[in-house]
Amino acid sequence: MISFLVSSMASADLQNDLRCSICLNLYTDPVMLRCGHNFCRGCIDQVLNTQEESGVYSCPVCREEFPQRPSLQRNITLGNVAERLRSTQPHQEEITGICCTYCIHSPVPAVKSCLLCEASLCDIHLKVHSKSPEHVLTDPSTSLEKRKCSVHKELLKYYCTKDSICICVSCGMVGEHWGHRVEMLDDASEKKKKKLRNVLQKLITKREKIEERVQSVEEHWRKAQEKASGEAERVTVLFTDIRGQLDDLEKRVLSEISRQEEKLSLSLSEVIQKLEIKKNELSRKMRHIEELCNMADPLTVLQDPDTGDLCDPEEGGGDGDTGGHDDVDVDVITGMLHAGISEIMSYLQTISPAKPKAIRPKPPSVRSQPSDPLYSSLSGIEYRGDGVIVRTGSIVGKEGIYGEGPADILLDVNTAGNNLLISNNRKTATWTDVKQNRPETSERFQCYQVMGIRKFLSGRHYWDVKISRSGLWRVGMCYPSIDRRGDQLCIGYNKKSWCLCRVGVNNNVLSVIHASKEIPFPHQISSDRFRICLDYEGGRLSFYELCDPIRHLHTFITTFTEPLHAALYVYNGSVKISGGGAAVRKHHHGENLP
Template identity: 70%
Template sequence: MASADLRDKLDCSICLSTYTYPVTLRCGHNFCRDCIGQVLNTQDEFGVYSCPECREEFREWPVLYIIVRNVVESILCTEPHQEEITGICCTYCIHSPVPAVKSCLMCEASLCDNHLRVHSKSPEHVLTDPSTNLEKRKCSVHKKVLEYYCTEDAACICVSCSLAGEHEGHRVEMLDEASEKKKKKKLRNVLQKLNTRRQETEERVWSLEDHWRKAQEKASGEAARVTALFIDIRRRLDNLEKKVLSEISRQEEQRSLSLSDVIQKLEIKKAELSMKMRHIEELCNMTDPLTVLQDPDTGDLCDPEEGGGDEDTGGHDKTHDVDVDGITGMLHAGGEVTAAGEGGIYGQSPADILLDVNTAHNNIQISEDLKTVTWTGIRQNRPEIDERFQDYPQVISIRRFTSGRHYWDVEIRESLEWRVGMCYPSIARRGQQSVIGDNNKSWGLCGELVYNQYSVIHDSKYTQLRQQISSNRLRICLDYEAGQLSFYELCDPIRHLHTFTATFTEPLHAALYVYGSSIKISGGGCEDALT
């Protein structure tokens, strides 16, 4: 048993409690590991460390020696510690409490080491581990120690119960044997099952923690990707803003120069007219008719120019205004590139644009991958079905679009005449009303190589494009909910050609018309929703 003086020496001088993970400095003084660590941390900023006891200084973080931990643990594990755990004291030590080491079932008393030495050694005095419930270990009828277990009544009994009591003739077992069979074996099985379940739970916890860690890493990566994406979008928008503002400034400067020239010419014209007016007024105020009649300029003055001379000054028309349509096209094209054109914010996947052979006219061929349509003078002899275009070399896609934002690209190969666009499935399959754009069920962009003309068409209304198309690659963009179908030329930079606005009432299919060569679907994607 440790003395009080020795216990006092196991107290940390910093926290004043028994050492926890004790360590020793080079000077020989002992402290709790965490306590001395906190003290040394506060001394970091001074660049020198010192012992809280003797103030010995160390130029570097001192080495902490673990040399007294075993001593502390061995002392704390002695009898006083057991006393704290059991709380059972000797029955006969009345002057001061002394921990009990055994209990006698016969005497119903607990004994310390000293009283155990003088205790009776006779067999009826059964000694057990210290206990406060000694009466429960005796038979309530015969007041004898419970030594047996009745297997028939599942009860603990004494020897008298077995020989002459109510359990006479019953099969009995020793308590240790019965405990092993009846309880401990089952408890071991339960323990094994619980251990298995605990291992499974630990594995599940590890799996969830691993999943959580990976989810955090994925979220961090996605956040970084989105941040980089928005930085790129802002850069693109800044460049687009500079480009559009520069174009507006250029047009404004050009317009200013043009108007300045016109104003200068008009000022000269105004001066000439003022001079003629003054001369005419002078002639009108003369009283001598001969002078008036003989004036050499009278004929010219009486025959003023028609139209005020606007043809000389150019007049004022819309050519001097800012090209609003051009600026809008630049904004539209730039916005399309930023949001959808080249891997934008919504994340794109290839659109499944495949051509429907069942709708193909018999004078066009469809490639095996269902991506290319080619004009041919050889009739394909496909079966005559209601879905097939009968009079014009057209085909539509298998896929139909009922929502979302989508785009698809085409590559036109020296076709004499072509049309690309979208149509309702209810479009006619015979006659002029079946041609893309020549009805109110389709919208198209068409080109005629012979006349070098390009137009957009819907419901038989043609709108000729002001600009020529130099690239053979085009993009068709659909925003179903917004009711917009746009066409772009895939040049550098991408150029907006035209946008149809409508309220779509049916699903839409991609539609192609080709005469003279071929059209290939070269790519596509979708922007389903901002979700």
Template identity: 60%
Template sequence: MASTDMRDGLKCSICLSTSTDPVMLRCGHNFCRVCIDRVLDTQDESGVYSCPDCREQFQERPALMRNLALRKIMENFRHTKPHQKVIFCTYCVDSPVPAVRSCLHCEASLCEKHLRAHSKSPEHVLSDPSTSMEKRKCSVHKKILEYYCTEDAACICVSCSLAGEHQGHRVEMLDKVSEKKKEKLRNIFQKLTTKREKTKEKVRSLEERWRKAQETAAKEAERVTALCTDIRRRVDDLEKKVLSEISRQEKEESQSLSALIHQLEIKKDELSRKMRQIEELCNMTDPLTVLQEPDTGDLCDPEEEEGDKDTRGHVKPLHDGDDLDVAVISETLSTLCDVITGIRRGIYVAGSSEILMDVNTAANNVHVADNLKTAIWTRKNENRPETTKRFMCNQVMSRRGFTSGRHYWDVEGSRSGEWMVGMCYSRIDKRGRQSYIGYNHKSWSLWRYNNQYSVIHDSEVIQLPDKISSDRVRIHLDYEAGQLSFYELCDPIRHLHTFTSTFTEPLYAAIYVYESCATIFEDWLCNWP
């Protein structure tokens, strides 16, 4: 009865079946996720959402919260075996008494009391209480199944073995065969247990990677937000500065032009006065009066005045110069380039220009170009002195190492031959197979061979599935995050692989070439995902 009540309590009121993936609304009622999603979808058109049970309304589509406790109860309920049917003693007629054993020979179930009085002869085979004792007997001879025919894989009675269709077949006792099967099942169970533990470990590992990915995404989002906020602040400050400069120049120009206009107005009035005076003289008919007027030297043409000419005798313009000093405004705006440079340096601590090869580490069959950015495999021995820093294999390391921050550089390799790029500690072995980058625990590499990429660390080679379309790759190091990533510089840029580790020493760039060459090229302003 209690089991039935519990089952009813676990039902979804929408589909009237036991809830699957139960979710809960804010009002506390639980439903199957699929069922409640369908109900809310139908309510989208009206924009009014309500609980199917209590009819509580929500202004917005309610968020669905997983009910983990109810989910656990349901899982336990599903895995709980139903109560086995109680089998009563065949001989207790007056009052039913539960049986403890069943006799296959008598085809009867026995309680403790009747079991003590039961026959102990061999033909009376006892088993757990059962109501289907007929299944324990041979359907042909009606005798107890005691043997197992290994040839026909069948349970048989003694008559089947002696005179029946299994005569002459190899047979074994049921108990012995059962133990063999149990042992086999135990081995399978152990293997399944081991596989389950490995699967659980993989799940935990993936969950940890998921958690780290979420943390990294959160940090990156925070960093980008801070960077964009800083960009907006700098641009706003620059805008205010430029507008302030324009306003200042406009004010100065207005004052200057206002003064000039005032002077010209005075000059215009003076010219008008002189014009009227000359006009009056010209209109006089009496020659004596015209000649008796004061000296008219001040009535000369204003364009001929000495004060209005330059040193070459040319008349000067009324206002010399541009309206606004655009050069100053442009110079102020040029600081926007500094903002952009700061943005790039906020994204990348170091560019490819800082990666130079160390000839002192180059093997004698690796030629390093004068710019220290190209490594070329050569048959000719470079005859460099042998030191503890020099590789014996076809490799070379960078001059500087990185102990913190984010760094990246791009490498272009040849289409022929094979080459590897990556990073290593300075303590990497310099001779033997263990000195190749990636073939030890002190280095990580990307290997190109036969138009295929592979990544290598601690001698574990992982072949990447996709074919390559570009000869250029990008290496990106985030030292604090413990991540070394490789990208193919195609369009768009394609992520190839990311190594995750805890870096404990300075990391140096490293290149391996064989019948090939590789160049660190300066293109740190190219598009980046």
């Protein structure tokens, strides 16, 4: 008997060792991983296919990870042992349901269960089972005792509505449920099903409402995520742009400091060289005097021819050569910094959600009549077919000039041609025939031209210029991508700039130029001051003559695609930026204009 038990236990342990840890069945075509664990080939292939999406392969048992999909080595010995065990128990792996109570040597699926006998029967035992009415047969079940009364051991056939419990015949006749209202199990079951269906319908309705709320919340969540992602991207782009502008400003300011330092170094180096020559001359004279003082022969001392020239009273000790030299112009550097920071702040104000942008009038089409109050009072409107609307030759009415500011313009020396003198305050450009020997860079114009430092990305702005009565000049605006050399570098003679200019050296006739197309004005200049007005979003660039009354000369209307910079061209004369700032609607007499 003991040997039988030991043998059974050993057989059970052997079966456990021969089962795949994934499907829990005897091995089929077993394979082994590098870690030593075995699996059915089909089972481990499914696991590895699932892990292939993440790119991390691991053993399902010990979790050891492999850098790449592990190779599968067939375990022939284990497969043979599992196959022999499967052949000795042919039905063991197939039976998963309820087995026949009477088939004790090998498990056989049951087809019916007897409530009276409390046993499950296979086809063979069902044929020999009693067919008497008290033997009630049902589908195979493992809870047969629940179908009998725990007191009388009889089948439960009725339902007591008072106590809400299933009872047998004896419970209703002589038991504690005597005299209670009872129903057949089928009738009571149908009533309860009807109530359950009502409850189910209510639950379905509630669930549908909850699903709708879940969908609504998920949609809100999705939109919030999209909005947050969009805001994060917008802020990232904004800070990238700000960092780029700050880097550009830093480069410009440092370049200006270097330029001033180089210019000052050259100047002071010349002064030091001259002073060194004077110092050496003084040292020579001092040595000569010391030699005379040490001589004992009075005749030699008195006859020395250089004695009268040894001390030059005009030199004054050489102190006069150290003063009056230029120094680092801190005001210019500070002005560049302030202008650059102001430009960045203006840019931030235009995009800040806390300060909504004013509604800008859209540029009128080339076929429609402009409805803006400023332009509705202008005469001589001319339309062009190239997408640019030109308005010329009208007097500004009482609506006047409008804009937003300030538009503090400083000229960028790094872009100035070598025949232009730029004033210390960066407001005046003057032509000179003496080359300034500035370094040749990709930013510098190869003509008598210069750009402003500040770039305009949005808003409405204006700036004024005062021109000399002689010489040629052009004033306007341009994109930073304008050519700095070649045939199309001058403002007005390309598609990246717009300008107002004097037509000839010896006359006072004006014209406007864009893309090499020149439009002259019939009247002559009556003033030496002009105003340039920019409405970036509206796509308007206007030129005015600041006479009395103010004369509107010309307006381009287009779509600006790049930042705009002020631009000047000067030959045999000068142009001074005399003002700039915020402008509101003025009276036509112009007494309030800056």
